Amino acid sequence: MPTTDPIHETVSAVYESDSRRVLATLIRLLGDFDVAEEAMHDAFRAALEQWPNEGVPSNPRAWLVSAGRFKAIDGLRRQKRFDSLDDGSGKTADVAVLDTEAWADPESVEDDRLRLIFTCCHPALAFDAQVALTLREVCGLTTEEIGRAFLTPAPTLAQRIVRAKGKIRDARIPYQVPEQAELPERLEAVLRVIYLVFNEGYSASSGDLLTRHDLSAEAIRLGRLLVELLPAPEAVGLLALMLLHESRRVARTSPDGEVVLLDDQDRSLWDRDLIAEGSRLVRAALATKRFGPYTLQAAIAAVHAEARDPASTDWGAIVGLYDVLARTDDSPVIELNRAVAIAMRDGPEAGLASIDAILDRGELRDYRLAHAARAEFCRRLGRTKDARASYEKALALTRQEPERRFLERRLAEIPP
Amino acid sequence: MKRDMKYLCLVYLEKDKLHAVPDSECQNCGDGLRKNGLLLAAEALEPVDTATTVRIRNGRMSITDGPFAETKEQLAGFYLIEARDLNDAIQVAAKIPPAREGSIEVRPVRQLDPEKYV
Numbered sequence: 313m314p315t316t317d318p319i320h321e322t323v324s325a326v327y328e329s330d331s332r333r334v335l336a337t338l339i340r341l342l343g344d345f346d347v348a349e350e351a352m353h354d355a356f357r358a359a360l361e362q363w364p365n366e367g368v369p370s371n372p373r374a375w376l377v378s379a380g381r382f383k384a385i386d387g388l389r390r391q392k393r394f395d396s397l398d399d400g401s402g403k404t405a406d407v408a409v410l411d412t413e414a415w416a417d418p419e420s421v422e423d424d425r426l427r428l429i430f431t432c433c434h435p436a437l438a439f440d441a442q443v444a445l446t447l448r449e450v451c452g453l454t455t456e457e458i459g460r461a462f463l464t465p466a467p468t469l470a471q472r473i474v475r476a477k478g479k480i481r482d483a484r485i486p487y488q489v490p491e492q493a494e495l496p497e498r499l500e501a502v503l504r505v506i507y508l509v510f511n512e513g514y515s516a517s518s519g520d521l522l523t524r525h526d527l528s529a530e531a532i533r534l535g536r537l538l539v540e541l542l543p544a545p546e547a548v549g550l551l552a553l554m555l556l557h558e559s560r561r562v563a564r565t566s567p568d569g570e571v572v573l574l575d576d577q578d579r580s581l582w583d584r585d586l587i588a589e590g591s592r593l594v595r596a597a598l599a600t601k602r603f604g605p606y607t608l609q610a611a612i613a614a615v616h617a618e619a620r621d622p623a624s625t626d627w628g629a630i631v632g633l634y635d636v637l638a639r640t641d642d643s644p645v646i647e648l649n650r651a652v653a654i655a656m657r658d659g660p661e662a663g664l665a666s667i668d669a670i671l672d673r674g675e676l677r678d679y680r681l682a683h684a685a686r687a688e689f690c691r692r693l694g695r696t697k698d699a700r701a702s703y704e705k706a707l708a709l710t711r712q713e714p715e716r717r718f719l720e721r722r723l724a725e726i727p728p
Numbered sequence: 729m730k731r732d733m734k735y736l737c738l739v740y741l742e743k744d745k746l747h748a749v750p751d752s753e754c755q756n757c758g759d760g761l762r763k764n765g766l767l768l769a770a771e772a773l774e775p776v777d778t779a780t781t782v783r784i785r786n787g788r789m790s791i792t793d794g795p796f797a798e799t800k801e802q803l804a805g806f807y808l809i810e811a812r813d814l815n816d817a818i819q820v821a822a823k824i825p826p827a828r829e830g831s832i833e834v835r836p837v838r839q840l841d842p843e844k845y846v
Binding site for chain 1: 834
């Protein structure tokens with residue numbers, strides 16, 4: 313399309329900024345994802361036709377919702393006439409309800425985006441379907457874009473999305489923001505989806521890196537939207553966590569794609585603005601005293617971010633935060649991270665004792681990072697034979713190419 | 729003869745044969761059984777794609793997509809409930825006591841449509 317047409321540019325801009333809001337409201341009004349999506353596209357098509365003559369309406373979003381609703385109802389009426397000749401009352405009644413102007417209530421319209429997020433992240437949908445549906449409906453990514461980012465064939469993703477929409481319709485998953493009693497658990501599901509999207513982009517080990525980076529940006533955008541709509545402490549905590557991780561993105565890989573550990577990173581490459589924003593959000597979330605694991609992880613990331621160099625890191629604070637985190641989540645991975653923090657505070661001997669205790673329990677025996685950490689402590693203690701054995705175990709377990717190269721380098725550095 | 733027993737007859741069908749028998753035939757069967765006082769409740773179900781499984785573990789509800797398919801356990805009973813939507817049905821399912829030990833599969837009932845599936 314030529315960019316010389318100002319109306320076309322306006323419509324494109326409105327599409328960019330408002331198409332997801334329009335869709336969210338149309339789903340509520342029309343009660344069906346596919347009908348709503350079609351109606352939204354019809355509405356934008358109508359805008360392209362009518363705005364050049366009638367001028368851009370003062371409230372384009374309301375105009376688009378109205379137009380989309382009208383097109384859909386019109387379509388339903390026509391289909392109804394086509395479907396049967398008798399006057400079965402079902403659909404006509406639905407249409408009558410839709411003809412009222414109640415939809416325009418600003419509070420409901422604002423809630424529509426939240427309804428859309430909670431519906432896409434409903435735990436009755438398969439987790440991978442929640443992720444795909446959220447990126448498709450809330451973020452407006454195309455199926456092809458999602459497929460590229462997740463290294464999944466587009467038809468597989470399309471099928472996942474179709475199935476999820478079918479379940480929403482047939483099992484009647486309601487289009488609503490959960491009630492207060494259900495909110496904590498339902499919010500957890502939303503946060504899990506957002507964090508997975510972020511991590512997919514952040515810890516990308518293969519595929520088109522640029523696309524994968526976009527995925528992290530998308531997750532941060534989602535996190536911001538959620539905080540704007542529902543500023544729950546853990547939503548704020550997750551946003552902070554993502555921003556603080558993101559602040560280190562450039563520093564954590566060398567120009568030739570090698571992994572750079574936290575201790576070895578060039579801290580002048582860290583993004584100070586993201587750190588400032590992340591730290592501010594962490595403090596706000598902690599102050600509510602109703603925070604959870606995301607806020608605690610963000611607080612740990614903030615302690616790292618605020619240290620000028622590895623030596624001046626407040627390891628005591630980090631161990632303390634891991635202690636609290638371990639109380640809310642007894643995952644052995646958190647215990648492992650705590651062991652690493654203890655090693656930094658009290659020396660490698662103390663860290664080694666903690667890691668061996670975890671490995672002796674049989675947990676994490678197949679977790680490459682546990683062996684990599686153990687190898688590191690042994691190396692520092694001069695126990696070269698043990699270090700070598702642990703690096704080899706970690707190498708056998710890793711599937712990430714840069715990580716494998718990193719471990720091989722370390723292994724080669726050990727004196728014979 | 730006194731009928732003092734209750735039986736739940738479960739219908740199993742492969743996915744692509746869900747509509748192999750016309751809905752009208754199923755409806756007639758149900759009507760006939762009902763007329764003879766033999767039927768308490770009979771429903772067709774939506775495909776297994778629409779199933780949701782509810783469990784209570786450590787006092788927390790867990791909701792997952794899909795049917796309950798751990799072969800070790802067997803069907804132990806059923807409740808036919810009325811609910812507004814899936815969230816409503818999940819709240820009821822979570823209160824069914826065996827949710828603590830096993831799981832409850834929640835499947836939407838399908839309205840028979842003799843005109844569509846002939």
